[in-house]
Amino acid sequence: MLIEDRYNTREFLAFTGASVLEDKKTVFVGTGFPIIASMLAQKTHSPKLVIVFEAGGLGPLLPELPVSVGESRTFHKAIAASSMHDAMSLSQAGYIDFGFLGAAQMDMHGNINTTVIGNHDLPQSRLPGSGGANDVASFAKKLIIIIAKQSKRTFVNNLDFLTTPGFLDGPNAREKAGLPKDTGPYRVITQLGIYGFDEKTKRLQLISLHPGVSVDEVIENSSFEIMLPNKVETSPEPTDKDLRILREEIDPAGIVLGK
Amino acid sequence: MDIIKEGKGELLGWHDPDEAREWVLQNKSRELKDKTMSAKEAVSRFVNDGDFIASGGFGHIRVSMAIVYEIIRQKKRNLAMAGKTAVHDLDVLVGAGCINKVEVAYSFGHELRGLSPASRRVVESGQCKVVAETSNAGYQWRFLAGMMGIPFIPSRNLLGTDTGNYSSCKGVKDPFSGKPINLIPAAYPDIAFIHVHRCDIYGNAQIDAILVEDFELSRCARRLIITTEEIIDNEIIRREPWKTAIPFLVVDAVVKVPHGSHPCEMPGMYYYDEDHIAEWLNLSRTQEGVDNYLSKYVFGVDSFDNYLKLCGGTKKLNYLKNRELLKEPMVAPWRK
Numbered sequence: 001m002l003i004e005d006r007y008n009t010r011e012f013l014a015f016t017g018a019s020v021l022e023d024k025k026t027v028f029v030g031t032g033f034p035i036i037a038s039m040l041a042q043k044t045h046s047p048k049l050v051i052v053f054e055a056g057g058l059g060p061l062l063p064e065l066p067v068s069v070g071e072s073r074t075f076h077k078a079i080a081a082s083s084m085h086d087a088m089s090l091s092q093a094g095y096i097d098f099g100f101l102g103a104a105q106m107d108m109h110g111n112i113n114t115t116v117i118g119n120h121d122l123p124q125s126r127l128p129g130s131g132g133a134n135d136v137a138s139f140a141k142k143l144i145i146i147i148a149k150q151s152k153r154t155f156v157n158n159l160d161f162l163t164t165p166g167f168l169d170g171p172n173a174r175e176k177a178g179l180p181k182d183t184g185p186y187r188v189i190t191q192l193g194i195y196g197f198d199e200k201t202k203r204l205q206l207i208s209l210h211p212g213v214s215v216d217e218v219i220e221n222s223s224f225e226i227m228l229p230n231k232v233e234t235s236p237e238p239t240d241k242d243l244r245i246l247r248e249e250i251d252p253a254g255i256v257l258g259k
Numbered sequence: 260m261d262i263i264k265e266g267k268g269e270l271l272g273w274h275d276p277d278e279a280r281e282w283v284l285q286n287k288s289r290e291l292k293d294k295t296m297s298a299k300e301a302v303s304r305f306v307n308d309g310d311f312i313a314s315g316g317f318g319h320i321r322v323s324m325a326i327v328y329e330i331i332r333q334k335k336r337n338l339a340m341a342g343k344t345a346v347h348d349l350d351v352l353v354g355a356g357c358i359n360k361v362e363v364a365y366s367f368g369h370e371l372r373g374l375s376p377a378s379r380r381v382v383e384s385g386q387c388k389v390v391a392e393t394s395n396a397g398y399q400w401r402f403l404a405g406m407m408g409i410p411f412i413p414s415r416n417l418l419g420t421d422t423g424n425y426s427s428c429k430g431v432k433d434p435f436s437g438k439p440i441n442l443i444p445a446a447y448p449d450i451a452f453i454h455v456h457r458c459d460i461y462g463n464a465q466i467d468a469i470l471v472e473d474f475e476l477s478r479c480a481r482r483l484i485i486t487t488e489e490i491i492d493n494e495i496i497r498r499e500p501w502k503t504a505i506p507f508l509v510v511d512a513v514v515k516v517p518h519g520s521h522p523c524e525m526p527g528m529y530y531y532d533e534d535h536i537a538e539w540l541n542l543s544r545t546q547e548g549v550d551n552y553l554s555k556y557v558f559g560v561d562s563f564d565n566y567l568k569l570c571g572g573t574k575k576l577n578y579l580k581n582r583e584l585l586k587e588p589m590v591a592p593w594r595k
Contacts, residue, residue: 031370054395055317055344056469063585067371070317070344072526072583075469083470084317085403088396092415111420115363115392120425126382126389128374130422131344131365134394138416162421177419178430178439255371255591 002191003212007238009191010148010257011246012210014040015238016194017100017146020187025097026050028087028136031069032256033146034100039065039250044242052096054132056082065251069132088132091139094180099140101133101164103147105154108203108224109173110145110166110185112137113159120161133164138179142186150190155204155222167202192218194235198227208233263439264430266423268391271339271362272311272446273427276410279447282481287508293460294513295490298563301512302329305482306338306450313341313402313446313480314348315453317471318370319531322348322523323486325516326452328557328566331355339390341448342366343398343472346375347523347536353378353387354549355557362391362427364398372536372593377543392425393417393443399472401446405479411442451480454520455505456528457489462510463496463503468526470504477505484512486519488528516563518576529579535570537592 002009017037021027023046029035035051039062042049050059057074058081066073075081090096104127105113114133118124137143143166147154166185168174174184188195188204192213198205205227206218211234218226238246251257274282296304306312312330316322327348330338339360340349349366352358354377367375367382381387393401396416404412417423418430418441433440453473458464462485466473477483485505490513496503518525522532522539542548560566567576581587 055320055471064589067531067591068318068320068524069370070320070469070471071524071531072320072468075526081469083474084395084399084472085475088399092396115422120421121388122385123383126367126379128365128368129342129363129392130394130397132395134420134422135396135416138418164422165418165420168419173419176439178415178441179418180415253589253591255589255594 001212001217002210007243008258011243012238013146013148013189013191014246014257015242016189016235017144018044019236020144020189021046021049021098024048026052026095027098027100028052028054028091028096028140029069030101030133032102033148034102035066036250036256038100040242040245043245043249052087054087055084056087058082058087065255088135091136096136096140097142099136099143101136101143101145103145105156105159106145106147106188107156107159107166109168109170110143110188110197110204111159111162111168112145112164112166113161115161115163117160130163137164137166139183141183143184144186145188147188147190150192150221152221152223155224157223167197170202171200192221203227205229206232208235210235211237260431260434262429262431266426266428268362268425268427270427270444271391272448273444274447276408280408286481289508291461291507294462294510295460296512296514298325298329298486298514298516301484301514302326302333305484305511306330306335308335309337310449311339313343313448313451313476314345315451315473315476316523318344318346319523319536321454321468321525322520323452323454323484324348324521324523325486325514325519325563326484327351330357331553331557341398341446344395346370350375350378350543351539353381354543355553359387360390361387362393363389364393364395369536369540372540376540377549391427392422394422397426397428397443399475400443402472402475402479404443404445405447406475409445411444413440414443415440417441446479448480450482450484451476452484452486453477453505454486454525457491458485458487458513459491459493459496460513461493461507462505462513463493463507464505465502466504474504478509482511483509484514485510486514486516488517488519488525490515518567519563521567521570524583528583529576530583532570532575532579533590533592540593
């Protein structure tokens with residue numbers, strides 16, 4: 001388990017999300033963690049990161065955490081307040097470097113379910129559906145996925161519903177389906193570690209463990225087999241400055257990060 | 260073009276493009292005339308049982324709640340709704356029993372606030388059916404094809420997924436690139452309602468915010484009700500015509516409703532009323548709670564002004580303005 005000493009797990013997740021982003025790139029963000037991670041990146045190592053919201057907010061300087069990806073905060077001091085057609089067309093045309101999503105259920109190829117648990121037509125549990133997730137995962141050059149609680153229930157062998165494309169059923173499947181070339185999942189972040197995808201099989205592969213987490217925990221908390229690298233790294237830790245920004249500037253009410 | 264794949268979702272609101280043109284010719288007046296009326300009149304004239312309806316804005320932003328409440332008050336039934344990121348509006352309408360079909364891009368959730376107890380309960384019991392799935396771009400481009408007067412528009416999303424399999428799209432081989440491509444069918448909602456910052460009596464409307472999908476939705480919907488914070492002179496529209504987001508040609512009714520998006524946000528004017536949304540989320544855990552909410556805030560009031568008084572009146576509205584302008588701190592009363 002992650003050692004919760006200077007920070008809690010949610011703060012660590014937000015920091016880890018920020019750490020995989022890069023300066024002078026575009027990031028198309030979903031609600032919650034992805035927004036917080038992008039805000040932190042912008043306030044630390046990536047001041048020229050351009051945040052894109054699906055409803056039309058392009059390149060805002062976020063004054064506080066937006067509750068929705070369409071509210072006025074998402075175009076506060078932005079370079080443009082346009083439309084969904086504009087944001088989605090720019091994405092489809094290749095202007096998005098990172099897509100960034102939260103998810104509830106994922107399989108070994110990075111495919112995501114946010115539509116339904118159980119049968120589609122008479123569901124056991126109905127979830128919100130794709131929203132812009134299918135679009136950003138189809139169009140973005142590199143997709144980052146945050147799953148706050150990795151477990152056998154969230155890392156599954158078979159999704160109840162494939163809402164959003166990862167590598168579908170493996171190598172070349174995206175291209176075969178007609179999705180844009182050289183796109184797909186890039187990083188998966190959970191409370192246990194950071195993952196990438198094996199080049200050859202397009203299967204989930206561990207990159208680093210968070211401080212205090214063991215390989216056994218990673219293996220125990222997945223229904224599918226996670227590929228292991230020759231050398232497992234340790235995930236970077238947030239500095240006091242990162243934590244101060246998260247707590248004081250980004251989520252002072254502790255809405256996503258907790259208290 | 261060979262069809263490679265066919266989604267099994269129900270095709271809502273599609274018309275042959277010539278039929279669509281003919282309908283416009285017969286039904287949409289080109290006359291610059293006063294279209295102002297009450298919400299009651301607009302809904303009774305333009306919303307019919309069984310219609311395919313679409314609400315403007317996005318989630319909890321710039322939503323025509325005055326029309327949503329009026330649809331409930333007039334007990335419209337068997338409506339199909341575009342779940343084009345339709346959240347609070349859809350949740351309340353489904354809870355009230357007005358909707359029995361939804362095509363979902365994003366519904367049944369309130370983003371950071373969590374899932375929607377009311378509409379999920381109705382869907383999980385089978386009383387309201389999800390007849391098709393799509394994505395936000397998928398819905399947006401249904402409207403785009405509709406506004407362009409073409410039967411479909413090609414896209415590169417939805418491919419390879421169950422979202423595509425349960426959509427009303429078809430997959431074909433693109434005759435230019437030879438690659439598989441998705442075809443998104445046009446949508447022509449029977450009625451749309453969109454809340455704007457200001458418009459003239461003819462319906463020429465300005466929106467001081469992201470347009471989200473409203474540029475396209477306003478033009479593809481067969482009937483369009485505009486609710487507005489303010490009515491301005493046509494002269495002001497003509498002075499800065501580049502600000503017109505929606506031209507009068509596509510508008511059927513203009514309804515003046517200050518604060519008409521409450522409890523949702525109106526960018527630049529007022530923020531979400533989180534207390535009110537939290538009250539709905541809490542009450543709507545049971546059908547009895549939904550009924551109590553509706554009898555208090557919808558059936559129990561005869562005007563939007565009286566509804567606003569019930570929600571906290573001037574004091575609350577001033578707070579929501581200050582909150583929108585970042586002069587008040589963030590609150591999250593729905594947080595467990």
